Amino acid sequence: xxxxxxxxxxxxxxxxxxxNAQQQPVRFGLKAGANLATWQGETVNxxxxxxxxxxxxxxxxxxxxxxxxxxxxxxxxxxxxxEPGLQYAQKGTRLTGRLPIEQAGFLxxxxxxxNKAVYLDIPLVAKVYVGEGFHFFxxxxxxxxxxxxxxxxxxxxxxxxxxxxxxxxxxFRELDLALTGGIGYRFTSGFNISAGYDYGLNTIDxxxxxxTFNRVAKASIGYTF
Numbered sequence: 278x279x280x281x282x283x284x285x286x287x288x289x290x291x292x293x294x295x296x297n298a299q300q301q302p303v304r305f306g307l308k309a310g311a312n313l314a315t316w317q318g319e320t321v322n323x324x325x326x327x328x329x330x331x332x333x334x335x336x337x338x339x340x341x342x343x344x345x346x347x348x349x350x351x352x353x354x355x356x357x358x359x360e361p362g363l364q365y366a367q368k369g370t371r372l373t374g375r376l377p378i379e380q381a382g383f384l385x386x387x388x389x390x391x392n393k394a395v396y397l398d399i400p401l402v403a404k405v406y407v408g409e410g411f412h413f414f415x416x417x418x419x420x421x422x423x424x425x426x427x428x429x430x431x432x433x434x435x436x437x438x439x440x441x442x443x444x445x446x447x448x449f450r451e452l453d454l455a456l457t458g459g460i461g462y463r464f465t466s467g468f469n470i471s472a473g474y475d476y477g478l479n480t481i482d483x484x485x486x487x488x489t490f491n492r493v494a495k496a497s498i499g500y501t502f
Contacts, residue, residue: 304350306469308499312342314368316392316481318489336374339494340391342367344398350501356406360414364398365423368491388431392445394491396420398475400457410465415458418475420491422451453491454478467501 315337346364353359369392402416425446431439459473477491 301352303352304501306348306350306467306499306501307346308348308362308364308469308471308497309345310343310471310495310497312344312367313339313494314342314370314394315339315492316370316489317477317492318480319487336372338371338373340367340369340371340393342369344495344497346398348400348499350404358404358406360400360402360404360416362398362400362402364400366396366398366420366493367393368396368493369394369425388429388439391428391430393424393426393428393442394449395423395425396453397423402457404461410463410469412461412463413458414461414471414473415456418455418457420453420455422446422449422453425449448483450479450481450483452479453481455491459495461497463501469499469501471495471497471499473497 344364344366346362346366348360348362351359351361371392372390374388398418398420400416400418402414402418404412404414406412425444426442427445428442429439455475455477457473457475459471461469461471461473463469473495475491475493475495479490480487481489481491
């Protein structure tokens with residue numbers, strides 16, 4: 278992991294040196310926003326089979342989360358920038374269920390299982406500006422798994438009867454590779470907004486036994502100084 282960070286730092290240093298030699302300003306920025314994360318692949322297909330078997334009493338949902346981080350805007354040509362970044366990001370997925378017994382409906386018995394994964398995202402995107410502030414961006418993203426927990430909640434009659442959380446980092450892949458992209462707009466003040474999507478390319482489990490990948494939709498606000 279240290280070697281990866283050193284390599285990224287070296288590449289960014291070379292780019293910054295070249296840009297400074299061309300007297301182009303490198304700008305620093307901060308961003309934050311909301312995540313809607315889920316899994317896609319073999320595990321999700323198995324979950325859908327469970328949902329069908331349970332006659333709708335089990336449902337697969339996206340996990341809400343957030344991301345926050347910093348980035349550099351490095352101009353390489355007119356209307357074209359390279360933007361490396363570093364972000365704390367919440368990902369995972371959620372499964373909810375209820376008792377499929379009509380006579381027991383008054384109990385309102387339900388359970389929720391949430392995978393609460395936290396990653397350190399390192400995107401390196403290319404930005405192409407169309408007009409003054411509107412732009413597209415796309416590029417690779419390397420993510421390091423900081424923590425991975427599973428939370429189980431259960432309740433009935435409006436009361437929570439179970440709320441447990443345990444660590445599940447073992448067996449999950451520490452390094453995840455994704456393709457990230459989206460659209461955005463940067464105002465002349467430096468304030469910017471964007472919407473993007475992370476398409477995971479590596480299976481989330483360490484051994485690749487399950488064909489399951491991270492998928493994350495993101496909405497962000499930021500400021501470039």
